[in-house]
Amino acid sequence: MNKWKIAFWICLISLLFTFGFSIYSMIDQAFSLIYLSDSFSRTQSDLDDIQHIINETDLTQNEVLKVLKENSKVDSQKIDENQISLQTVTLIFQDSKLVKIQNTK
Numbered sequence: 001m002n003k004w005k006i007a008f009w010i011c012l013i014s015l016l017f018t019f020g021f022s023i024y025s026m027i028d029q030a031f032s033l034i035y036l037s038d039s040f041s042r043t044q045s046d047l048d049d050i051q052h053i054i055n056e057t058d059l060t061q062n063e064v065l066k067v068l069k070e071n072s073k074v075d076s077q078k079i080d081e082n083q084i085s086l087q088t089v090t091l092i093f094q095d096s097k098l099v100k101i102q103n104t105k
Contacts, residue, residue, distance in 0.1 A: 046087050049086060050091075050101060053098075059098040060096050061084070061098070064084065064093075082094065089104060090102045090104050
């Protein structure tokens with residue numbers, strides 16, 4: 001077999017492998033960016049809620065629930081006896097007062 005034919009096939013296979021890996025990398029980056037953007041928007045939403053809670057309420061559990069339910073930010077499944085779970089954080093209450101904001105992840 002001719003050296004040029006061998007070199008051609010080696011180059012062609014290398015080119016196809018490189019092209020395939022490049023396509024895979026671009027698709028992977030696109031999905032990573034989508035998930036990152038979604039995570040950022042959920043975190044931003046929770047931060048806005050926490051800012052509103054701290055500025056507009058007296059930090060009691062009833063007031064916090066009232067504000068969150070007005071904005072449709074929480075449903076009854078996310079409410080525990082002493083906890084209210086938002087998208088990425090959990091508000092922890094003790095004696096009906098907010099004592100801790102904990103990351104849920």
